Amino acid sequence: MTSADSLSSFMPVLLGLVGQNATLRGGVVEQNRDRWQTVFWTGDAWDEAESLASQAVADEEWVQSGNFAALGVDALVQPDATASAGEPESDLLPGVGSEAIVLSINDQPADQATLKMLASVLGRYLSLQRSHQNDTRRLWQTTQMLQHAAAWQQLDDDASLLNSMANCACEVLNCERATIFLWDKRTKKLIGRPAIGIESGVLEVEDNAGIVGEALQSKSPRWWSAGGTDEGRVNRRIDRAQNFTTRSLLAVPMVNSRDQVIGVFEAINADPGDHRNESFDAADVRTLSELAMHAALAIESYRTRVDLTETRDRLVEQAAQSKPLIGSHHSMEEIRRNATKVAPTDLSVLVLGSNGTGKEVLAQHIHYQSERRNGPFVAVNCAALVETLLESELFGHEKGAFTDASDTRVGKFELASGGTLFLDEVGDMSAGGQAKLLRVLEEKVVVRVGGSQPIPVDVRVIAATNQPLQQLIEAKKFREDLFFRLNVVSLTLPSLSQRGDDVMELANHFLEDFCRQIGRTMPTFSEDARRAMLSHDWPGNVRELRNTIERVCYLTSGDVIRSEDLMMTPSVNRPSADTGWAEDADGNLNHATRAFQIQHIERLIASCGGNMTEAAGKLGLHRSNLYRKMRQLGMPTSN
Numbered sequence: 158m159t160s161a162d163s164l165s166s167f168m169p170v171l172l173g174l175v176g177q178n179a180t181l182r183g184g185v186v187e188q189n190r191d192r193w194q195t196v197f198w199t200g201d202a203w204d205e206a207e208s209l210a211s212q213a214v215a216d217e218e219w220v221q222s223g224n225f226a227a228l229g230v231d232a233l234v235q236p237d238a239t240a241s242a243g244e245p246e247s248d249l250l251p252g253v254g255s256e257a258i259v260l261s262i263n264d265q266p267a268d269q270a271t272l273k274m275l276a277s278v279l280g281r282y283l284s285l286q287r288s289h290q291n292d293t294r295r296l297w298q299t300t301q302m303l304q305h306a307a308a309w310q311q312l313d314d315d316a317s318l319l320n321s322m323a324n325c326a327c328e329v330l331n332c333e334r335a336t337i338f339l340w341d342k343r344t345k346k347l348i349g350r351p352a353i354g355i356e357s358g359v360l361e362v363e364d365n366a367g368i369v370g371e372a373l374q375s376k377s378p379r380w381w382s383a384g385g386t387d388e389g390r391v392n393r394r395i396d397r398a399q400n401f402t403t404r405s406l407l408a409v410p411m412v413n414s415r416d417q418v419i420g421v422f423e424a425i426n427a428d429p430g431d432h433r434n435e436s437f438d439a440a441d442v443r444t445l446s447e448l449a450m451h452a453a454l455a456i457e458s459y460r461t462r463v464d465l466t467e468t469r470d471r472l473v474e475q476a477a478q479s480k481p482l483i484g485s486h487h488s489m490e491e492i493r494r495n496a497t498k499v500a501p502t503d504l505s506v507l508v509l510g511s512n513g514t515g516k517e518v519l520a521q522h523i524h525y526q527s528e529r530r531n532g533p534f535v536a537v538n539c540a541a542l543v544e545t546l547l548e549s550e551l552f553g554h555e556k557g558a559f560t561d562a563s564d565t566r567v568g569k570f571e572l573a574s575g576g577t578l579f580l581d582e583v584g585d586m587s588a589g590g591q592a593k594l595l596r597v598l599e600e601k602v603v604v605r606v607g608g609s610q611p612i613p614v615d616v617r618v619i620a621a622t623n624q625p626l627q628q629l630i631e632a633k634k635f636r637e638d639l640f641f642r643l644n645v646v647s648l649t650l651p652s653l654s655q656r657g658d659d660v661m662e663l664a665n666h667f668l669e670d671f672c673r674q675i676g677r678t679m680p681t682f683s684e685d686a687r688r689a690m691l692s693h694d695w696p697g698n699v700r701e702l703r704n705t706i707e708r709v710c711y712l713t714s715g716d717v718i719r720s721e722d723l724m725m726t727p728s729v730n731r732p733s734a735d736t737g738w739a740e741d742a743d744g745n746l747n748h749a750t751r752a753f754q755i756q757h758i759e760r761l762i763a764s765c766g767g768n769m770t771e772a773a774g775k776l777g778l779h780r781s782n783l784y785r786k787m788r789q790l791g792m793p794t795s796n
């Protein structure tokens with residue numbers, strides 16, 4: 158429709174071309190659907206203006222009646238305005254529009270030449286104005302589509318995604334309904350959603366049926382409007398099922414980034430508006446094709462997200478199952494119950510227990526039961542690092558922060574962001590390290606060594622130690638404030654010898670695991686092997702048991718594991734201080750070597766007054782390697 162406002166300022170200027178002194182009566186008459194109406198008039202009114210205008214447009218030539226003459230305004234028009242089959246034409250041809258100028262000059266009908274000149278200028282003005290309106294509309298449509306498309310990236314269920322796409326189509330095309338048909342190539346069906354009025358909410362059609370099928374098979378837009386000769390192209394059965402009447406329909410194929418057709422986007426019942434009648438037009442085809450492109454990409458990226466999430470969940474599940482917390486002794490059941498309670502909270506947990514009791518396994522068990530299970534689980538052994546390295550390990554460092562810092566390095570706190578940081582052997586941390594750790598736990602930001610930028614970290618901390626922290630606090634070796642920070646909840650793992658039959662449960666678990674790894678049929682434990690394991694005091698706890706079973710698995714081959722296969726050094730057979738030799742040495746070289754190593758390490762530690770760093774130095778080992786060696790030998794490493 159022509160804007161009457163804009164004509165009221167333009168027409169006086171246009172009519173001024175006729176001559177300043179002429180007496181003018183007349184104006185512009187426009188067809189609006191079935192009715193003709195005057196949208197601008199100057200001078201006394203004339204009753205027959207509308208009928209003369211309609212005659213001029215119909216005849217496409219200059220017509221006159223009484224003192225008036227009329228001529229249709231030039232315009233670009235659709236070559237076949239009723240194009241009901243296939244695609245609407247997008248190339249417009251010169252012709253007559255739906256407006257006419259009706260004019261009388263000095264009480265005479267306006268002559269042909271004058272009217273032709275006026276109609277031509279007015280035609281150009283109106284087409285410029287319409288193209289401006291179209292540009293404004295396209296700009297608005299594009300903005301709407303982009304806003305919707307950005308929101309689609311956040312949606313995580315397909316029903317919301319398809320609903321949002323359909324709503325967007327209704328909004329930008331100004332139509333009644335829209336449906337997205339996704340192609341199931343295997344079953345040769347098009348699955349349409351949303352499907353208003355269909356009980357299941359899903360519309361299922363053959364992939365070659367109707368206009369939607371045509372668009373899919375031809376890979377090009379198809380459109381239809383009622384009143385033509387091709388009524389059969391529309392499936393009225395679906396209309397009846399939905400208690401609905403389709404008056405116009407536009408279907409465009411949806412093509413993904415690999416140029417594969419994944420479905421069809423359908424829009425139904427164009428609302429008549431200022432730019433079109435009740436049929437979709439060429440501009441709508443362009444708009445829906447653009448929307449279908451955004452929709453296809455969003456569906457593709459949604460499917461990738463779903464696949465990735467499923468893969469991640471599977472991997473997390475596998476990781477959670479790869480280190481199960483085995484044991485059904487009541488003390489372990491109690492720990493499991495408490496772990497389940499504390500897991501969903503973000504509270505700090507302190508895990509206590511001797512070496513090898515499973516502190517890290519318990520920390521992982523808590524992590525995988527928590528909301529953070531999809532985030533990382535990062536473990537740091539605080540005893541293995543000297544103070545300067547610990548700081549850079551935990552908080553990271555900037556390039557050039559110190560001599561060896563040739564690159565920027567992200568610290569474990571940052572790596573664990575969104576997940577859990579397991580601080581093992583926290584009791585061995587230096588005073589400086591403790592102060593820095595406390596600050597990070599309180600402020601929840603880290604600053605890399607050599608940096609100045611505070612980096613927020615979202616980390617749950619689970620700390621562990623085999624040290625009696627209360628005693629360390631009294632001896633001023635551990636900060637009390639840090640202890641309170643870490644010890645919001647504490648869980649204490651009993652030593653393996655206190656867990657009764659769990660020894661056998663764990664032994665069978667490890668046996669099965671190692672046999673599977675080396676492809677060996679799982680043997681059974683003889684009664685005497687069972688008795689030997691249950692009576693052993695396992696100073697190295699579960700780790701020692703695991704090592705024992707690993708050894709058995711590799712070094713034996715029978716169906717039954719006997720007690721001598723276990724090659725366990727009975728704990729009572731520790732080397733005697735008097736003889737410097739195992740009292741009950743059985744002559745086996747492995748046992749004798751182990752007994753000697755235990756005795757040597759114990760003596761050295763004693764001669765250094767318990768100073769592990771000094772003892773490690775004398776042994777020619779790094780402090781962390783000494784701990785590792787002691788654990789291998791099944792020696793207790795707590796004070």
Ligand SMILES: Nc1ncnc2c1ncn2[C@@H]1O[C@H](COP(=O)(O)OP(=O)(O)OP(=O)(O)O)[C@@H](O)[C@H]1O
Pocket residue numbers: 480481482483484510511512513514515516517518519581623663699700703788
């Ligand atoms: N309850 C358990 N179920 C299954 N495996 C366990 C269990 N407890 C310990 N283990 C196994 O024993 C070994 C030692 O466990 P873990 O490292 O968790 O002990 P830790 O107490 O953290 O040792 P450390 O004090 O030396 O750091 C690992 O191989 C672990 O898989």
